[in-house]
Amino acid sequence: MLFYLSKRITEIFVTLIGITLLSFFIIHLAPGKPTDVLTDLNPKITPEARARLEKYYGLDKPIIIQYLLWAKRVVKLDFGDSFSTDSRPVWEKIKERVPVTVSINLLSMLLIFMIAIPVGISSATHQYSLYDKVTTVGVFLGFAMPAFWLGILLMMLFGVYLHWLPISGLKSMNYETLSAGGKVLDLAKHLALPVFVSALGGIAGISRYMRSSMLEVIRQDYIVTARAKGLPESKVIYRHALRNALLPIITLLGLSVPGLIGGSVIFEQIFSIPGMGQLFWMSVMQRDYPLIMGLLTIGAILTLIGNMLADLCYAVVDPRIRRR
Amino acid sequence: MSGIFYERFGHNKLAMTGSVLVALLFLAALLAPVISPYEPDHIDRYHVLEPPGRLHPLGTDDIGRDVLSRMLYGARVSLSVGFVAVGIATFIGMIMGAVAGYYGGIADRLIMRFVDVMLSIPSFFFILAVIAFVGPSIWNIMIIIGVTSWMGVARLVRAEFLTLKSRDYILAARAIGASDMRIILRHMLPNSLAPVIISAVLGIASAVLLESSLSFLGLGVQPPMPSWGNILTAGKANIEIAWWLSVFPGVAILITVLSYNLLGEGLRDALDPRLWERR
Numbered sequence: 236m237l238f239y240l241s242k243r244i245t246e247i248f249v250t251l252i253g254i255t256l257l258s259f260f261i262i263h264l265a266p267g268k269p270t271d272v273l274t275d276l277n278p279k280i281t282p283e284a285r286a287r288l289e290k291y292y293g294l295d296k297p298i299i300i301q302y303l304l305w306a307k308r309v310v311k312l313d314f315g316d317s318f319s320t321d322s323r324p325v326w327e328k329i330k331e332r333v334p335v336t337v338s339i340n341l342l343s344m345l346l347i348f349m350i351a352i353p354v355g356i357s358s359a360t361h362q363y364s365l366y367d368k369v370t371t372v373g374v375f376l377g378f379a380m381p382a383f384w385l386g387i388l389l390m391m392l393f394g395v396y397l398h399w400l401p402i403s404g405l406k407s408m409n410y411e412t413l414s415a416g417g418k419v420l421d422l423a424k425h426l427a428l429p430v431f432v433s434a435l436g437g438i439a440g441i442s443r444y445m446r447s448s449m450l451e452v453i454r455q456d457y458i459v460t461a462r463a464k465g466l467p468e469s470k471v472i473y474r475h476a477l478r479n480a481l482l483p484i485i486t487l488l489g490l491s492v493p494g495l496i497g498g499s500v501i502f503e504q505i506f507s508i509p510g511m512g513q514l515f516w517m518s519v520m521q522r523d524y525p526l527i528m529g530l531l532t533i534g535a536i537l538t539l540i541g542n543m544l545a546d547l548c549y550a551v552v553d554p555r556i557r558r559r
Numbered sequence: 560m561s562g563i564f565y566e567r568f569g570h571n572k573l574a575m576t577g578s579v580l581v582a583l584l585f586l587a588a589l590l591a592p593v594i595s596p597y598e599p600d601h602i603d604r605y606h607v608l609e610p611p612g613r614l615h616p617l618g619t620d621d622i623g624r625d626v627l628s629r630m631l632y633g634a635r636v637s638l639s640v641g642f643v644a645v646g647i648a649t650f651i652g653m654i655m656g657a658v659a660g661y662y663g664g665i666a667d668r669l670i671m672r673f674v675d676v677m678l679s680i681p682s683f684f685f686i687l688a689v690i691a692f693v694g695p696s697i698w699n700i701m702i703i704i705g706v707t708s709w710m711g712v713a714r715l716v717r718a719e720f721l722t723l724k725s726r727d728y729i730l731a732a733r734a735i736g737a738s739d740m741r742i743i744l745r746h747m748l749p750n751s752l753a754p755v756i757i758s759a760v761l762g763i764a765s766a767v768l769l770e771s772s773l774s775f776l777g778l779g780v781q782p783p784m785p786s787w788g789n790i791l792t793a794g795k796a797n798i799e800i801a802w803w804l805s806v807f808p809g810v811a812i813l814i815t816v817l818s819y820n821l822l823g824e825g826l827r828d829a830l831d832p833r834l835w836e837r838r
Contacts, residue, residue, distance in 0.1 A: 384809035497683025
């Protein structure tokens with residue numbers, strides 16, 4: 236187990252270096268210098284001042300050196316200062332937004348798990364029934380649904396026409412005056428739509444995979460044996476089959492982390508939620524290049540943490556992995 | 560083989576629905592100049608944000624352009640972005656997968672590590688970051704979606720190559736002195752096409768979805784060029800007064816993605832012999 240863990244951690248570290256190298260090179264080799272954002276708006280800037288600025292950001296050095304200098308600072312969580320007018324340190328700007336995005340993603344993962352797994356299991360055990368057909372249609376629709384469009388529609392329905400839910404932000408204006416219970420309720424009302432919208436694709440995908448994984452497992456000999464020795468069907472499915480059927484799903488959940496983090500740009504933008512996704516969108520619009528680089532790195536680290544947690548779950552569920 | 564294919568594909572109702580819908584979409588996109596009631600950029604100043612009616616079947620947008628006409632021209636954008644982006648992704652994926660699977664060793668390890676790296680990046684972040692620097696345009700979108708979505712194809716082709724490599728006919732080809740190039744291009748690639756075609760069709764669906772999300776965020780196809788995503792941007796801005804601006808383009812995206820997914824699943828059923836006995 237220890238060996239397995241250390242091997243995975245090394246792999247993850249190498250991947251992280253790969254990701255930052257790749258992002259760094261692409262951003263630096265792309266046309267247009269990052270300092271253009273600062274200089275374009277200022278017609279009075281002299282070539283000397285421009286050179287001074289480039290030197291300040293280290294852009295006059297070879298790209299490999301630039302990367303190493305950047306990496307050396309990043310280890311100490313120093314991503315430089317944002318190019319936007321507030322000039323705050325990038326890490327500070329990211330730090331305050333990570334919890335929002337991570338908790339929304341965790342909530343939607345939880346929702347995916349709670350809906351997709353039971354739905355997948357029951358449509359596999361009732362293959363070709365009406366229920367199975369209805370869920371299959373639902374899965375195809377959920378898969379094809381553009382998340383941002385669904386967000387707009389739900390906003391229109393629940394926010395504009397029915398006035399049941401607020402259409403943007405995380406908290407109401409009077410949040411601070413509410414009681415503890417009221418605060419939770421207020422947050423829940425604001426989060427209901429974003430969490431559902433970000434989970435929908437995952438619910439559709441994972442329930443589909445759960446179904447086929449379960450179908451595969453219940454054809455195995457050991458399930459026939461379990462049935463033959465007279466175990467009740469619920470025990471056969473939930474104790475014997477589920478464990479094996481869950482294995483590919485765990486991998487899939489790990490793989491869906493980058494999609495969730497990337498997707499946060501869309502739903503945070505629609506629902507005006509102050510998270511990493513919205514910050515990323517703003518940094519892209521302003522070409523705020525230290526901020527873009529910082530967010531890319533943090534996004535990659537979060538993804539790798541997600542993958543590692545998935546690996547750990549996998550090792551817990553499957554003893555064969557631990558011995559490898 | 561092709562007989563079985565047509566029989567299985569033809570009997571699959573969902574797959575047939577998918578292919579008919581895809582064909583209709585292409586027809587609508589091709590005939591856009593003929594069938595759209597107005598020019599996509601024509602501004603009708605007296606009918607701004609008008610609900611669907613006799614003059615404008617799907618209403619008008621916030622500066623008085625006909626929504627139906629813009630959607631028909633938008634179909635051209637979505638369909639071509641899907642097609643070109645997936646073409647690029649499939650091309651890169653096939654090369655990467657073929658090299659990794661055929662040569663193995665260091666090349667394989669490097670390429671597969673690179674695939675892992677690409678899969679661990681939140682690709683939507685990555686795409687946005689690149690757009691921030693190269694600027695949004697329909698061509699850039701096609702290229703960026705293409706170069707960020709080849710990893711699945713590479714894995715598929717590599718896996719196929721690993722099993723094909725030790726087949727007798729490949730050994731025979733090598734024994735009579737065929738070059739690596741010839742073995743890869745003439746013998747191995749054609750035999751690993753089935754999963755690639757399936758994943759390409761499903762890939763078009765996700766590329767269409769991705770393009771519309773980017774355009775919706777204002778980082779994809781730029782106005783005045785119409786795209787389903789950027790009509791929805793106006794839809795969101797006028798959400799309280801103009802439902803038609805939000806509903807119709809979304810339905811178009813939904814139907815397009817759905818038809819490609821159905822087509823892809825149908826092809827999978829028809830092309831993958833492992834799924835045959837089960838039904």
